[in-house]
Every structure is written in C-alpha cells, then in structure tokens.
Amino acid sequence: MNYLSVENLSKSFGERVLFSKISFGLERGQKTALVGINGAGKSTLMKIIMGEEIPDEGQVVINQEAKIAYVHQNPVFTGEKTIYQTVFDDPDNEIIQVIQEYQQVLLQAEHDTEGRLQPVLEKMDRLQAWDFEYQINEVLGKLGLHDTDIPVSALSGGQRKRVALAKAILNFPDLLLLDEPTNHLDLETIEWLEEYLSKSSLSLLMVTHDRYFLDRVTNQLLELEHGNLYRYGGNYAYFLEKKAERKANQATEQEKAKSLYKKELDWIRRQPKARGTKAKYRIDAFEETKEKAFRTDEERDISLEVTATRLGKKIVELEKVHKAYGNVTLVDDFSYVFKKGDKIGIVGPNGVGKTTFLNMLTGGATPDNGTVTIGQTTVFGYYKQEENSFDEEKRLIDCVKEVAEVVTVAGGSTITISQFLNQFGFPPKQQHTPIAKLSGGERRRLQLLMVLVKSPNFLILDEPTNDLDIVTLNTLEEFLENFPGCLVIVSHDRYFMDRLVDHLFVFEGQGQISDFPGNYSDYRETQKQSKTSAPKKGTEKSTKSQEQPANSSQKASYKEKKEFESIETELKQLADQKKALMEKISGGTEDHELLIQWSQEIEAINSKNEALEMRWLELSEREGIN
Structure with a gap:
C-alpha cells in the first residue's frame, strides 16, 4: 500500500533553488531517511508534505486511509494543558478516549449510581485497551515523562521533544514523520527509540x-x-558505498563530455556562418555537452585547519570538588588532573549535573568545596548547547570580524576571515547576506566557527552535533582527531563519541562520577555484561582520587544479594x-463494587511492580550479583 506520493515537487526562495521536480513515494513498512547538507531543503520538504509550506509546483498525495503523525525539530505547545492532556488530546482515537473514561470512572467510583463502570470495562x-494502557506507561516511562501533571508551557526544549514523540x-500512526528525532534526547532514550522504530x-x-x-533503523535513504x-x-x-560509486560515475561521464566537447568545438569553429542554421540540432547538443563538461560540483567543501594556542604543563586541575543545589548533590568530592591530548566524553541522564560541571571547569560556576585551578596558558573554547544570539540584520562576515580579523591556521600562516569562512562552507556570495537568512544548521556551523576562530587549546563541546549535517560532522571529526589540546564532549551522537573519545566521565547521580576507560560503545557493552555476570576488575575506577582503587561500595553485600533474589520471586x-x-475482569460480574476492587488491585500491582523493577535494576549493577 502506498502511503505517500511526492510528484514533480519544486521549491525556491528567491534565486536559491532548494529542489526541482523531485518525485518519490513511500510504501507500507518502508523506513526512509532524508539526508543532505544544511540548507539543502530537507526541513522545507517535510513542511510541504505536512501542508505547512506551499510548493512552487508539483503536489503531495497522502493516502486518506493512512494515519500520519509528525514530530517537529523544535516542538512548540501553547496553552496550559498538562503533559498527559497534550499527549492524549486526540478525539479521533477511540482507545485513548475509553482509557480516559475508564480512569475518570474509577476516580468517581464511590458515586457511580448510573452503572457507568460495567459498560466502560466491556468497551x-x-x-483490547488493557494492553494499550500498559504500552502507554512503557512509552511515557522510556521517554522520561513520569510526572504527567506538569504544564507543557513549563517544559524545556528537550522535554517538549519527548512529549511530542510520546504523542x-x-x-499509533501508519506513517511517522520525524525531523531530527534524536536532538535533545539522552543516550538511553535514543537507544530505546532506535529499537522501537526498528521493530515497529x-x-x-x-x-x-x-x-x-x-x-540501524532505515531501509531506504533519499539524498537531496x-x-x-x-x-x-x-x-x-x-548509502555511503553507492554514493561513492555515483560520484565516480559522474566524474567519468564528465571526462567523456570534456573529450567530446573538444571535438565538437573544433567542428563549430570550422563551420561557415552561412551553414549555422543547417545544423542547429548539433549546435544545441554542443551547448548541452559544454554544460555537462564544465558543470562544477558545488558540494560544500569544509576545511578545518585552525591552530591551537600552545598548552603549558598545568592545564586544569580539580581537587575534591563538591557542588550542590539545595538537597541535590551534583558533584561530590571529584578530583582529576587534565593532561595534554585528553579526549573525554561525558555521559549520564539529563539533570545529573553535566552542564554545571562544565561551567565549573571554565570558571563560570564556583564549587561549594574544593578547588578548580586553571593554567595560565589554557584558552577555553566552549560550544554551548544553546544557540548563540546573533544580530539578525548583521552580515555574516561582519559578525565574525567582531571576534578576529585574521585566523592562524595549521602551520602558523594566517588567512583572512573571508578565506576562513569560505573554508568553513560559507562561499563569498553568502558571506554578505544577513544572518537572518541562514538555516538552522548553518547558524550552528557559524556558532562553531566563532568558537574555533579564537584558537582555543581546551575545547568543550556541549551537544555539538545538533543540526549539523553529515558532511560537516565528518570534517569536524577529522579536525578533532588531530586536535593537540584537550577535548571534552557531551553528545548524544554515539558515532561521534566512539570516534573521538578515549575515556568517559560517567555521571551516575547523587554527585558520583566514575572514569570509564573506553568509548561509549565499550561502556554500553560493559553495562550489558554486568547484568549477566560480574564486571571485570578494574573496568571502572573512581575519580574521587586518581590513586584510589575502585569504589568498594559498588560491591553487593550479602543482604543485597538476598534482596535481589527475593525481588525476582516477588515480580513473578x-x-x-x-x-x-x-x-476475572474479562469474565465479567454484575457486582460493580467487585470490579472496582479488582481494578484498584491492578493499579496497586502496577505501582509496586514499577518500584521493584527500579530496585532490581539498581541491584543488578552491583558487583557479585548475577
């Protein structure tokens, strides 16, 4: 069954052509990704499909029998609805409506004089709404939406993304449209979403x-x-394999066109002017050959060759650092001495103190106890998750010139800001356009450029991959692999982390930070193994002091082992x-008070089950529990 057809679609903004007469379709079960450089028109195409933009020509045909859901890149919710009300605000979904009715009847059960419960139970x-209710709890739990009474107006960007995904x-759509679904999500949520979509x-x-x-999810890619x-x-x-083949074929065809062009040019020059009209078809063919032979590949070529300021012996030293807000401890008694060439990834759930840690590292926040000593030669470059505030009317080149007039590149030579912008994928004709005309990805690329132009030797990148295209990411990774200074990365992009970091600071909550020797995939594999067997000695070491042995409190006591066994029995x-x-409920009864009692018992079991599962997971991480 065909769910979506895009036919001869074209869209331009002024002289800028995003796409011209493109066509494709989506069949049932196809999992398709749309890729391309920033500014290629990916988000615009998605908006046209959803009816939020109007194409210049062509049409989008959506199967009327298919249910479609769309998650924006940066969802916005208005009004004072709670998370629960927002997620389940769908009058056309009969299952959602009956679950809401069921919950309302339970709340009013003592005053149920009209016998409303029995019809709702039958419905x-x-x-089969009982299974659906379980799925609701699972999806909300996996997306970290535990307190669903919070107004959506009070949520952060990441929380709004989770609400939009849950909704x-x-x-349960037939076709799901997602614009940058992993942005603002933590790593565990991304892995769950990846597994859910691949199996759905x-x-x-x-x-x-x-x-x-x-x-791991897609079975088709469309490249703009x-x-x-x-x-x-x-x-x-x-896709990578076949794109390389396509580029090679295009290069071969262009060489053939150049060879043919030389022959045709010689013919054109030898023709008397009077005979020009007699071979018009051949002259037209000549013009087509000329265009093909000298067509330039405008694929953006980004080159990062920025040098780093020389680092001294003392870079950054943290000694017994402690930081808390009220009763919440974010960093507890943490010590570490940064060394030249350190490439460290930071992982942990949202809200455990990663951003606070980075702010203390750069002097933007002061620890409650302990010291942070910054070396005299240390120059920080801090790329923050929040987008910089730019003067929208200012030209791109003028914005960068406010920071520096020239840039020192690898080898010690200097280049102008215009040359540097060109290397960074902003050609001369774009450098004099207002910042307001930049796409979301181009703005993030500008933000990264503004950090690197200062020649830092200690780079801190907080979610640097958000909104950057794959071409930019590959270039950035190559640059960071050879970066001579220190590098600290907070990222939900597992590929990015795996390629760059040597070890991880794992934020475990309650101020505890452990130092894991390996990249993110190594860490996740170790986590999986620890649930089935005791972890190998030395897998993790406490960073409270680099000289101290592994934290012995992670070993399971005899009492904890017994508790673990009893929880498994109780869960069964x-x-x-x-x-x-x-x-019993399915069997039915005329005693509505008994039905209420059974329903309330199920609710109590669900709550107890959730608490026991959390404790089971906590204990399963202890050394000595199999």
Whole structure:
C-alpha cells in the first residue's frame, strides 16, 4: 500500500533553488531517511508534505486511509494543558478516549449510581485497551515523562521533544514523520527509540544526522543534492558505498563530455556562418555537452585547519570538588588532573549535573568545596548547547570580524576571515547576506566557527552535533582527531563519541562520577555484561582520587544479594496475581463494587511492580550479583 506520493515537487526562495521536480513515494513498512547538507531543503520538504509550506509546483498525495503523525525539530505547545492532556488530546482515537473514561470512572467510583463502570470495562475489553494502557506507561516511562501533571508551557526544549514523540508514537500512526528525532534526547532514550522504530511495523520518513540511527533503523535513504533527489535502497552503510560509486560515475561521464566537447568545438569553429542554421540540432547538443563538461560540483567543501594556542604543563586541575543545589548533590568530592591530548566524553541522564560541571571547569560556576585551578596558558573554547544570539540584520562576515580579523591556521600562516569562512562552507556570495537568512544548521556551523576562530587549546563541546549535517560532522571529526589540546564532549551522537573519545566521565547521580576507560560503545557493552555476570576488575575506577582503587561500595553485600533474589520471586508472583485479576475482569460480574476492587488491585500491582523493577535494576549493577 502506498502511503505517500511526492510528484514533480519544486521549491525556491528567491534565486536559491532548494529542489526541482523531485518525485518519490513511500510504501507500507518502508523506513526512509532524508539526508543532505544544511540548507539543502530537507526541513522545507517535510513542511510541504505536512501542508505547512506551499510548493512552487508539483503536489503531495497522502493516502486518506493512512494515519500520519509528525514530530517537529523544535516542538512548540501553547496553552496550559498538562503533559498527559497534550499527549492524549486526540478525539479521533477511540482507545485513548475509553482509557480516559475508564480512569475518570474509577476516580468517581464511590458515586457511580448510573452503572457507568460495567459498560466502560466491556468497551476496554472490546478494544483490547488493557494492553494499550500498559504500552502507554512503557512509552511515557522510556521517554522520561513520569510526572504527567506538569504544564507543557513549563517544559524545556528537550522535554517538549519527548512529549511530542510520546504523542506521535501513542497515536499509533501508519506513517511517522520525524525531523531530527534524536536532538535533545539522552543516550538511553535514543537507544530505546532506535529499537522501537526498528521493530515497529509503521512506515517512517525522517531527517536525521545520527549515523548509528540511520544504519540501524532505515531501509531506504533519499539524498537531496543540488536540487536533485537520489534514492538508495538500504541503510547508511549501503548509502555511503553507492554514493561513492555515483560520484565516480559522474566524474567519468564528465571526462567523456570534456573529450567530446573538444571535438565538437573544433567542428563549430570550422563551420561557415552561412551553414549555422543547417545544423542547429548539433549546435544545441554542443551547448548541452559544454554544460555537462564544465558543470562544477558545488558540494560544500569544509576545511578545518585552525591552530591551537600552545598548552603549558598545568592545564586544569580539580581537587575534591563538591557542588550542590539545595538537597541535590551534583558533584561530590571529584578530583582529576587534565593532561595534554585528553579526549573525554561525558555521559549520564539529563539533570545529573553535566552542564554545571562544565561551567565549573571554565570558571563560570564556583564549587561549594574544593578547588578548580586553571593554567595560565589554557584558552577555553566552549560550544554551548544553546544557540548563540546573533544580530539578525548583521552580515555574516561582519559578525565574525567582531571576534578576529585574521585566523592562524595549521602551520602558523594566517588567512583572512573571508578565506576562513569560505573554508568553513560559507562561499563569498553568502558571506554578505544577513544572518537572518541562514538555516538552522548553518547558524550552528557559524556558532562553531566563532568558537574555533579564537584558537582555543581546551575545547568543550556541549551537544555539538545538533543540526549539523553529515558532511560537516565528518570534517569536524577529522579536525578533532588531530586536535593537540584537550577535548571534552557531551553528545548524544554515539558515532561521534566512539570516534573521538578515549575515556568517559560517567555521571551516575547523587554527585558520583566514575572514569570509564573506553568509548561509549565499550561502556554500553560493559553495562550489558554486568547484568549477566560480574564486571571485570578494574573496568571502572573512581575519580574521587586518581590513586584510589575502585569504589568498594559498588560491591553487593550479602543482604543485597538476598534482596535481589527475593525481588525476582516477588515480580513473578505479582505477574501471576495481575494475570488472575485480568481474567476475572474479562469474565465479567454484575457486582460493580467487585470490579472496582479488582481494578484498584491492578493499579496497586502496577505501582509496586514499577518500584521493584527500579530496585532490581539498581541491584543488578552491583558487583557479585548475577
């Protein structure tokens, strides 16, 4: 079944052509990613599909029988609705409506004089809404939406993204459209979303730069390049292979066209003027050959060759640093001495203190106890997750010139700001345009440029991959691999982390930070192994003091081992109890008070089950528990 057809679609903004007469379709079960450089028109194409932009020509045909959901890159919610009300605000979804009705009836059960419960229970059975209610709890839990009574107006950008994803997923669409779905999500949430989408039967069209996500979820890629659309059946690895082949074929065809052009040019020059009209078809063919032979590949070529200021012996030293806000401890008794060439990744759930740690590192925040000593030659370059505030009317080149007039590149030579902008993917004709005309990805690239232009020797990158295209990411990675100074990265991009970092600071909560010797994939593999066997000695070491042995408090006590065993037994018993109660409800009874009692018992089991599972997961991380 065809869910979506895009036919001869074109869109331009002034002289800038985003795409011209592109066509494609999406069938049931296809999981498709839309890729291309920043400014190629990916987000615009998504907006046209959803009816939020109007194309210059062409049409989008959506199967009226297909249910479609769309998650914006930066979702915005208005009004004072709670998270729960926002997620389940779908009058067309009968299952959601009956679950809401069921919950309302339970709250008013003592005053149920009209016998409303029994019809609702029968409807829950008919629509199989009991399973759906479980799925609701799972999706909300995995997306970190535990307190659903919070107004959406009070949420951060990352939390709004989670709410939008929950709303889209729980509508169980046939076709899901996602614009940068992994932005603002933590690593564990991304891994869950990746697994969910790869196993789901829904069709998918998404814009993302997350290369692991692309490789593990998609079975088709569409590339927007120079206004054209190229289709690749397969995942990201297949796309790279076939794109390289396409580029090689284009280069071969261009060489053939140049050879033919020389022959045709000689013919044109030898023709008498009077005979020009007799071979018009050949002259037209000559012009086409000329265009093909000398067509320039405008694919943006970014080159990063910025030098770093020389580092002294003392870089940054943290000694017994402690930081808390009220009763919440973010960093507790942490010590570390940074060394030249350190490449460190920072991981941990949202809200555990990663940004506070970075601010203390750069002197932007003061620890409650302990000291942070910064070397005299240390020059920080801090790329923050929040986008810089630019003067929208100012020209691109003038904005950068306020920071520096020239840039020192590798080898010690200097280049002008205009040359540096050109190397960074901003050609001369774009350098004199107002910043307001830049796309989201181009603005983030400008933000990165503003950090590097200062020649830092200690780079801190907080979510640097958000909104950057794959071409920019590959170039940035190559630059950072050879960066001679210190590098600290907070990123949800697992590929980016795996390629660059040597070890991790793992924020475990309650101020505890451990130093893991390896990249992110190594860390996740160790986590998985620790759930089935005791971790190898020395896998992690405490960074409270670099000389101290591993934290012995992570070893399971005899009491904890017994508790772990008892939880497994209790979880099985609760599952059996819930199953028996579900069978009773399905069997039906005329005693509505008994039905209420059974429903309340199921609610209590669900709550107890969730608490026990959390404790089981906590204990499973302890050394000595299998």
